[in-house]
Amino acid sequence: MKSFLKKLIPPLILLSPAFIILFVFKVLPIIFAFRLSFYDWGIAGIKGFVGLKNYYYLLKDPFFWQSVINTIYYTIFAVPLNIIISLIIAYLLNRGIKALGLFRTIYFLPVITSIVAVSVVWKWLYDPNRGLFNYFLTLAGLHPLKWLEEPRGIFEMIFSVHLPYILRGPSLALFSLVLMSVWKSLGYNVVIFLAGLKNIPDVYYEAARIDGAGMWQTFRNVTIPLLSPTTFYVMIMSTIISFQVFAPVWTMTGPPPGGPLGTTSVIVYYLYQKGFEEYQVGYGSAIAFVFFLMILAITLFQKLYLEKKVYYEV
Amino acid sequence: MRYKLQKAIIYTVLIFGAIWMLLPFLWMLSTSFKTQAEALRMPPTWIPQHFTTMPFKIVWEKVHFPQYIYVSTIVSLFTLAGVLITSLLAAYAFSWYEFPGREQMFMAMLSLMMVPIPVYVVPLYIIVQKLGWIDTFYALIVPWTVNIFGIFLLRQHMRSIPRDLYDAAIIDGCSKLRFLFSVVMPLVKPAIVTIAIFDVIGSWNAFMWPLMVTNSDKMRPIQVGLAYFAQGETTNYPALMAASTITILPLLILFFIAQKQIVESYSRSGLKE
Numbered sequence A: 001m002k003s004f005l006k007k008l009i010p011p012l013i014l015l016s017p018a019f020i021i022l023f024v025f026k027v028l029p030i031i032f033a034f035r036l037s038f039y040d041w042g043i044a045g046i047k048g049f050v051g052l053k054n055y056y057y058l059l060k061d062p063f064f065w066q067s068v069i070n071t072i073y074y075t076i077f078a079v080p081l082n083i084i085i086s087l088i089i090a091y092l093l094n095r096g097i098k099a100l101g102l103f104r105t106i107y108f109l110p111v112i113t114s115i116v117a118v119s120v121v122w123k124w125l126y127d128p129n130r131g132l133f134n135y136f137l138t139l140a141g142l143h144p145l146k147w148l149e150e151p152r153g154i155f156e157m158i159f160s161v162h163l164p165y166i167l168r169g170p171s172l173a174l175f176s177l178v179l180m181s182v183w184k185s186l187g188y189n190v191v192i193f194l195a196g197l198k199n200i201p202d203v204y205y206e207a208a209r210i211d212g213a214g215m216w217q218t219f220r221n222v223t224i225p226l227l228s229p230t231t232f233y234v235m236i237m238s239t240i241i242s243f244q245v246f247a248p249v250w251t252m253t254g255p256p257p258g259g260p261l262g263t264t265s266v267i268v269y270y271l272y273q274k275g276f277e278e279y280q281v282g283y284g285s286a287i288a289f290v291f292f293l294m295i296l297a298i299t300l301f302q303k304l305y306l307e308k309k310v311y312y313e314v
Numbered sequence B: 001m002r003y004k005l006q007k008a009i010i011y012t013v014l015i016f017g018a019i020w021m022l023l024p025f026l027w028m029l030s031t032s033f034k035t036q037a038e039a040l041r042m043p044p045t046w047i048p049q050h051f052t053t054m055p056f057k058i059v060w061e062k063v064h065f066p067q068y069i070y071v072s073t074i075v076s077l078f079t080l081a082g083v084l085i086t087s088l089l090a091a092y093a094f095s096w097y098e099f100p101g102r103e104q105m106f107m108a109m110l111s112l113m114m115v116p117i118p119v120y121v122v123p124l125y126i127i128v129q130k131l132g133w134i135d136t137f138y139a140l141i142v143p144w145t146v147n148i149f150g151i152f153l154l155r156q157h158m159r160s161i162p163r164d165l166y167d168a169a170i171i172d173g174c175s176k177l178r179f180l181f182s183v184v185m186p187l188v189k190p191a192i193v194t195i196a197i198f199d200v201i202g203s204w205n206a207f208m209w210p211l212m213v214t215n216s217d218k219m220r221p222i223q224v225g226l227a228y229f230a231q232g233e234t235t236n237y238p239a240l241m242a243a244s245t246i247t248i249l250p251l252l253i254l255f256f257i258a259q260k261q262i263v264e265s266y267s268r269s270g271l272k273e
Helices: A002-036 A053-060 A062-093 A100-112 A115-125 A132-139 A154-159 A172-198 A202-210 A215-243 A247-252 A267-277 A281-304 B002-032 B054-062 B065-096 B102-114 B117-130 B137-144 B148-159 B163-171 B176-187 B189-205 B208-213 B222-232 B237-257 B259-269
Strands: A039-042 A045-049
Touching (some): A002 A281, A039 A053, A053 A281, A062 A100, A062 A267, A100 B002, A100 B259, A115 A132, A115 A172, A115 B002, A115 B222, A154 A172, A172 A247, A172 B259, A247 A267, A281 B117, B002 B237, B054 B237, B065 B137, B065 B222, B117 B137, B137 B208, B148 B189, B163 B176, B189 B237, B189 B259, B237 B259
Antiparallel strands (some): A039 A045
């Protein structure tokens, strides 16, 4: 017994700073969040245990569902766009070009830039009257757009028809946030893909060249399959990060944030609004818990289902 | 011939992309040196015709950016110090001590990484409020002084240090703790640099939590200060762009100094080891 303690105590002393902080500021709040979701705790204080009532209201809350749909729209546009563009850039950068370092620096610049500053700058670029983007559109002989102030869905605008709710697509306002996020995080994925590409042995490219494969064929049949573990990693990470989008909504949209017509209200913003601004702690915790289940489900789905399709070199 | 054409296409795409990446920065810089009237002019001018530093003066003197920078600097430095201390000690315990339940504890800790901040941010706010920390440096620093990824990375590096080194040091009368500071720490320097980079960038750019726990203007970190300034000021574009420039400048300078380490740190973070 004595030797058992003697073995345990020194490492526990070393671990205690990290463990105490993690316990108080992460484990405890997580447990707390789960428990509170079964309580009625509003601005007037705790009113007691209400079972699944918060979840019941959540399922019937149209604003919650709108935020879920907005988040999904945001993610399913932002992630593939980001992956496709960054993969192409990384592939081109990896073809023995000059000034690789300079290009990599330029593409990486937005990654370390703060999302709030980026949002402020892009809001100015998107300005409907004096913004640079509308200036470019008019130069090209096109109609200026309302960008962040446009509640119409992008499919509605492209096909100029009225569509039922979900088929309208993300509002142009939400899509503007997507475009900005692609610009902002592109460089990160480029760097990750570049590291992945460096790991593909030259012999494969050599073989492809001897077989007379062109640039596209090599890309399609050598690069994509051999890079799939990296792509898979990028996909999971980007999805999880996209699901947590918050700062651009707070900074760029509205007033009030989430506008126009709630088309940019995402889950984390809704959670912030309910749980923090309106201090409906019980209800907010229910949103938080459902949000966590979604993240967990995405991760598990990608791990269990998609990972089987990933090519790993033996 | 075909080869040359291919090169031309590659460079065209890359240069076009690079222009798009730089455009918002250039536009920000250009606007921040303009008068309000010139900023609104159509067609826009790229090089300010009436070059002025007035926007920076406004941001520096009327809006409290020096104070915001001060708060963010303190927060970044103390968070970093906390993270390095907790991570080094924890990683050392996980890699150089044998004790019952070690692997289980480590896995339990890793699994906490899966829970993103928004999930527990409201209860965390309540805990910090109960501690009486709202609108203080404690709220901005203490909850973020543990970095699980940092512990993971350091443990990985520490495990690759040969055992012989340790035995030799002990025979020479070195204590276990001194071994950590005089032998292990210099050997895991690359990992420490990576953690420091992620941490400083993360603290400087943090937004949601500081937004929640600060009320007074003098406790606002720079991102929150900028966000509130942008919310209140919707027409003075030169001042807004000057404020954005000031906000990103410190990290930009850091990036140009430690570019290689930063890019490498990020690219390694994506590799499964």
